Amino acid sequence: xxxxxxxxxxxxxxxxxxxxxxxxxxxxxxxxxxxxxxxxxxxxxxxxxxxxxxxxxxxxxxxxxxxxxxxxxxxxxxxxxxxxxxxxxxxxxxxxxxxxxxxxxxxxxxxxxxxxxxxxxxxxxxxxxxxxxxxxxxxxxxxxxxxxxxxxxxxxxxxxxxxxxxxxxxxxxxxxxxxxxxxxxxxxxxxxxxxxxxxxxxxxxxxxxxxxxxxxxxxxxxxxxx
Amino acid sequence: xxxxxxxxxxxxxxxxxxxxxxxxxxxxxxxxxxxxxxxxxxxxxxxxxxxxxxxxxxxxxxxxxxxxxxxxxxxxxxxxxxxxxxxxxxxxxxxxxxxxxxxxxxxxxxxxxxxxxxxxxxxxxxxxxxxxxxxxxxxxxxxxxxxxxxxxxxxxxxxxxxxxxxxxxxxxxxxxxxxxxxxxxxxxxxxxxxxxxxxxxxxxxxxxxxxxxxxxxxxxxxxxxxxxxxxxxxxxxxxxxxxxxxxxxxxxxxxxxxxxxxxxxxxxxxxxxxxxxxxxxxxxxxxxxxxxxxxxxxxxxxxxxxxxxxxxxxxxxxxxxxxxxxxxxxxxxxxxxxxxxxxxxxxxxxxxxxxxxxxxxxxxxxxxxxxxxxxxxxxxxxxxxxxxxxxxxxxxxxxxxxxxxxxxxxxxxxxxxxxxxxxxxxxxxxxxxxxxxxxxxxxxxxxxxxxxxxxxxxxxxxxxxxxxxxxxxxxxxxxxxxxxxxxxxxxxxxxxxxxxxxxxxxxxxxxxxxxxxxxxxxxxxxxxxxxxxxxxxxxxxxxxxxxxxxxxxxxxxxxxxxxxxxxxx
Numbered sequence: 001x002x003x004x005x006x007x008x009x010x011x012x013x014x015x016x017x018x019x020x021x022x023x024x025x026x027x028x029x030x031x032x033x034x035x036x037x038x039x040x041x042x043x044x045x046x047x048x049x050x051x052x053x054x055x056x057x058x059x060x061x062x063x064x065x066x067x068x069x070x071x072x073x074x075x076x077x078x079x080x081x082x083x084x085x086x087x088x089x090x091x092x093x094x095x096x097x098x099x100x101x102x103x104x105x106x107x108x109x110x111x112x113x114x115x116x117x118x119x120x121x122x123x124x125x126x127x128x129x130x131x132x133x134x135x136x137x138x139x140x141x142x143x144x145x146x147x148x149x150x151x152x153x154x155x156x157x158x159x160x161x162x163x164x165x166x167x168x169x170x171x172x173x174x175x176x177x178x179x180x181x182x183x184x185x186x187x188x189x190x191x192x193x194x195x196x197x198x199x200x201x202x203x204x205x206x207x208x209x210x211x212x213x214x215x216x217x218x219x220x221x222x223x224x225x226x
Numbered sequence: 227x228x229x230x231x232x233x234x235x236x237x238x239x240x241x242x243x244x245x246x247x248x249x250x251x252x253x254x255x256x257x258x259x260x261x262x263x264x265x266x267x268x269x270x271x272x273x274x275x276x277x278x279x280x281x282x283x284x285x286x287x288x289x290x291x292x293x294x295x296x297x298x299x300x301x302x303x304x305x306x307x308x309x310x311x312x313x314x315x316x317x318x319x320x321x322x323x324x325x326x327x328x329x330x331x332x333x334x335x336x337x338x339x340x341x342x343x344x345x346x347x348x349x350x351x352x353x354x355x356x357x358x359x360x361x362x363x364x365x366x367x368x369x370x371x372x373x374x375x376x377x378x379x380x381x382x383x384x385x386x387x388x389x390x391x392x393x394x395x396x397x398x399x400x401x402x403x404x405x406x407x408x409x410x411x412x413x414x415x416x417x418x419x420x421x422x423x424x425x426x427x428x429x430x431x432x433x434x435x436x437x438x439x440x441x442x443x444x445x446x447x448x449x450x451x452x453x454x455x456x457x458x459x460x461x462x463x464x465x466x467x468x469x470x471x472x473x474x475x476x477x478x479x480x481x482x483x484x485x486x487x488x489x490x491x492x493x494x495x496x497x498x499x500x501x502x503x504x505x506x507x508x509x510x511x512x513x514x515x516x517x518x519x520x521x522x523x524x525x526x527x528x529x530x531x532x533x534x535x536x537x538x539x540x541x542x543x544x545x546x547x548x549x550x551x552x553x554x555x556x557x558x559x560x561x562x563x564x565x566x567x568x569x570x571x572x573x574x575x576x577x578x579x580x581x582x583x584x585x586x587x588x589x590x591x592x593x594x595x596x597x598x599x600x601x602x603x604x605x606x607x608x609x610x611x612x613x614x615x616x617x618x619x620x621x622x623x624x625x626x627x628x629x630x631x632x633x634x635x636x637x638x639x640x641x642x643x644x645x646x647x648x649x650x651x652x653x654x655x656x657x658x659x660x661x662x663x664x665x666x667x668x669x670x671x672x673x674x675x676x677x678x679x680x681x682x683x684x685x686x687x688x689x690x691x692x693x694x695x696x697x698x699x700x701x702x703x704x705x706x707x708x709x710x711x712x713x714x715x716x717x718x719x720x721x722x723x724x725x726x727x728x729x730x731x732x733x734x735x736x737x738x739x740x741x742x743x744x745x746x747x748x749x750x751x752x753x754x755x756x757x758x759x760x761x762x763x764x765x766x767x768x769x770x771x772x773x774x775x776x777x778x779x780x781x782x783x784x785x786x787x788x789x790x791x792x793x794x795x
Contacts (some may be wrong), residue, residue, distance in 0.1 A: 014305045037262045043767050050769060051607030058777050061759070072486060081484030084419070085761050090262060196319035200311075207311030216309055216402055223395035 019132075020075035026068035026081045033109070034060035034089035040094040040102060049099075049157075052149060059142045070135050097174070100158045104171035107150035114143040123144050151195055228288040228579040231276060232355070232572025233269060233336055233460045234564050235293075236329055238421045240269040240306050241565035243592075244276035245572040248364065249582035252279035253641040254566045258766035264421055265763075267533055268332070269568070270339055275594050279638075284340040291575040293567035294352035296330045298379035302401060343763065352378025352576050353426035353535070354386075354393065355688040359570030360532035361388035363587035364557040365696060368530065370372035370522035374515065375564070376406035377537030382519065383535075384644050387526040391583045396525045403456050405514055406537050408446055411461050411470040413509045415481035416500055420470055421536075429675045431508035432722040433491050434501030437737045439480050452521025454514050479503055485691030489672050501674075509696040512543045519551035522540060530555045534570070539643070540561035541726050544703045548695065560590040560642030560700035569641075577679070589734070590646050590700060593639030596764065598786040601635075601768035608776060611791045618735065618787055626654050626752060631664065636735040638785075639764070642703045646728055647680060649765045653753040653781065655679050660753065661717040663750035668778050676726065680720035680754040682740045683729035689715065689751060701728040714749045728754060 013019055037057035041050045064086050072082035094102045121136035151164075158164040227247040234241050235256070243253035252275070254588045257263055270745050299390035303321050307314040308580060314321075337344040350387035356373040370391065385397040386478035401407075409427070410420045419424050447455045460475040461499065476482055489499050519531055531553040533544065539562050559566055605612045615621050625632050632652045640646045651668065653660045661677050669675075678701055678704045679690075686693035690705040697703035706722040707715050718725045730737045737756075744750030755763040757774060768785060775783040775790055783790040 013434050035261050038770065038773070041773075042259075042767060047603045047607055051604055054604070054769065054773050054776070060775060061777060071332075082486035082664070084486040087761070089261075090260065192323065193319045196322060200315060203308070204311065207308040210308040211311070212307060214305065214309075214457075216306075217400050218403055218453060219399070219449065219456050220397045221400060223397065 002034060002119065005119050009119055013120075013123060017078060017080060019145055020071045020078065020080060020083070023067045023071035023074065023132075024086065027071060027086035028088045030064035030067060032090060033084040033106075035088060036093050036102075036106075039090065040093070040099070042217045043094050044099060049106070049153060051187045052153065056146055057122075057150075059146070063139050066135055066139065070132055074132070097171075099164075100154065100167045102175070103150055103154040103157060104164075104167040105174070107147065108168065108171050108175065110143055110147040110150055114138060114140060114147055114177065117143060171186045175205060228576055228581055229280065229282055229286055230291060230579070230581075231273060231287050231340075232570065232574035232575065233273065233290060233292050234355075234566075234568040235268040236266065236332055237564060238264045238266045239565040239683075240267055240272070240670060241561070241568040242273040242276045243281050243569035243572045244282075245569075245576040245581070246282070247281050248576055248584050249733070250569065250573075250584050250592065252276040253561070253569050253639075254282070254594070254639075255561070255763075255764040258593065258639060259379040261763055261770070262501050263404050263761060263763050268335060268339055271565050273340060284342050287340070287342055287346060288576045288579060290336055290340060290342060290347045291355075291571035292333060292336060292347065292349040293355040293564070293571040295349045295795055298351075301600050302377075303381040306402065306549060310483065311370060323671045324361045326480065327409055328609055329567045330559040340716050344662075347573070349379075350571050351523055353381045354395070354532040355567040355574060356562075357388070357393050357532070357570065357571035358385045358573045358577075359566040360534035360538075360557065360559050360562070360570075361386070361393060362391070362573045362583055363559055363569070364388075364527075364530070364532050365586040366530040366532065366555065366557065367674070368528050369532050370519075370526040370528040370530070370553070370558075371534070371616065372515075372518055372522050373540075374405050374518065374533070375499075376410060377401040377404055382406060382563040383524055384613065384678045385522045387528070388515040388532065391577050397521070399453055399571040400456055405446075405454065405511060405694045406535065406737040407470070408456060409507065409511055411475070412503070415475060415482045416504060417487060418649070419485070424536070426672060426675060427504045428449060428508060428540055429672075429720070430501050430504040431542070431695045432505070432676075432720050432724075433503030433674055434498065434503070435505040436509040437502050438506040439510075442506050444478065445475075446510060446514065447511075448514055448517055452524075453516040454517070477523060485717050486598040489674065491674060495698065508540075508542060509538070511540065512546045512644075515540075515543050517550055517731055518631070519547050519553070521586070523552050530557070531552055532535070532556075533558045534562050539702070541702055541704050542724075544697060545692070545705065548697065548703060557696045558700065558701075558702035559587060559648070560640065560644060560702065562702065563643070566642065588637065588699075588731075590640045590644075590699065591648050592640055592641040592736075593648070595638050596649075596684035596766075596771065596785055597768050598637045598788040601772055601783075601785040601790065604768060604772045608772065610775065613789050615784070615787050617736040618743035618784060621789060622652065624741045624744045624783055626743055629654055629657070629660065631668070631779075632658075633765075633771065633774060633780055634736075634739070635765065635768075635783070635784040635785045642700070643756075643764075644678075645740075645754060645764055646699075646701060647730065647734060647754065649771070650680075650736075650754045651757050653740070653755075654747075655715050655751045655753045656713070656717060658716045662681065664753075666674040666757060668759070669755070669781065674721075676720040677718050677753050677755050678726040678728060679715060679751045680736060680740065681703060682737065682744065682750040683731045685750050686727065686729045687745070689749070690727050693727050696726050698729040699731065701726055701766040703727070705711070706760070715751065717753050718751070748795070 041053040124133035240256040254270035383399040
């Protein structure tokens, strides 16, 4: 996969507005990771791991801010407005996967992130954008550390190298299943939208009737059921 | 006697509240646990935490009450989509997916989430839940109650007569005419996030002049009977819930402000124009609320007023209502927005089962407690310095007098969006440089946003006009700073000469700190701001409190009697 990313990176990052959007997407991903790690810190029974998750979460906070600032700068250079602060959701990974599964998932994510960021760092360095390349380089140092410690803790919590490898395989399968479901949802959402559009056109007479017979009411209305 | 859990969720600010035998036992927002600001899911963790606080299991609950009626809401959404055909084209698939795929099943989902029989889960009207959340914990036996928010099921504004354990609706205004959506639309126009940036608009307004009255007369018409009507062509909430305003608003007021662009009110004429728009919005909203409150007084004959709904969090408007609406007393509970409706839902359920009305709300500390032992264990792992204190107030006072920023965590966290001394960042109130430092290095927020003072209740009148009052314990109003004391309160005085005062009665940890600060400096006031980083919910547990210390350049963290610092103490 890395060769594909290396191949397409110079092309897609030249698309106007892409870099700013992409960096803002990274900021959102880091923000989501921060929330997951804070939840993990609350839930792990070990105070040692709580401290490590907390440090990791603080790194993610910093990364999200760095990416968001870089995104705003690139967009400003392009004459575009910033995309605002990164907002993210959580998949409740710690609760869903358990601590071993969570660690395996985070480790895989960190490794994937490190590999991608190395490509992007090189890309920006080649383009002469030392400032953006430096951001990736700074974050890469943390990503390597995260990749290392999550592997180490995974082995410890899973109870050895073999169960840790099994957990990583399970995490890979879970990710593949999640990607498949996301693809399915993408297709179904499009089909749903088309079906709803057709329904929307079909209800036009009803809509006209409602507008005529039951327009929005104004002023004081009598008490009654809301 | 009954145990009733109230639930709000699936819009924004999910929350749970527990009332047992007519006593408010716990009330918490989900965001404090999930760490997602304004968490819009169902309050699973908050509900469990409420049960734990009451020493109950879900099976012990007699009733669970959701804060709005899902099918009434579905009807309003469908009618609205049909009325705005074909402009609702974009909104139609999304709205139907949200309603049919999730929201109409909410009572079943709550039963499943808590593992309680489905017949114990009921729903109440949204605005009735708001009204109950204010009136039934107010100090008033009789009151007019005004509920104003974006929209509930169909109602956006309602007037109620509260009498003992009864609440009777005496008038209502329906969506799409909504002061909450007027404010939300302009909040989005000014580049802020809806349901989050309204406070920023309120702060910004003080920097402008209300010179867009003519333009706003097209956006909202106020009628002689206290009702109002929006100029719907200017707004987007009928056809697109995300945007909030339409292209005609930009044609009227000029282009919207790009979200996230830094503010420069000193040098940018454009930003000063946006401040004038915010000032006009604030003035028009106050006028509308004043007319509604006067109508509420006329219809109920009451001499006290309770307010609830998201618009009731507008502290500046509340101050004007208190001065001009003709009521002797005004009350707003600390979580006046949608989170607060969970409390109202629980109270309605309890009263409906014959339980007595609860005592007036004396404290907002209705969350979970914080553990100093947990903070200490974590501090040791992170290499932080710690020591136990013999005299917490003296330590805090000394540090504040020395110009330090002190994170202060005591007891159960607060109910509502304000830090009231349980999870607060405290500092000296005198120097504007302190305010700028907090804004720049901790909060990283817009420079025009003010900070609030906490003051001893029995000495508040010396420093602030109109204080104390029924509003000041929960920081739901603003008070003019007395001119002769302004120099001592530079960090907490807004540009218009007011401050969002919290008065602190005897008995709590913050009171002892204020006493000690008063002894040390002669002014029993601290700057009190919420303990959270930018875009984050306020700290709840020791884990987040310690994380806050590590991540921000503050000087100390105090968790109960434990002092934590980065350097040797």
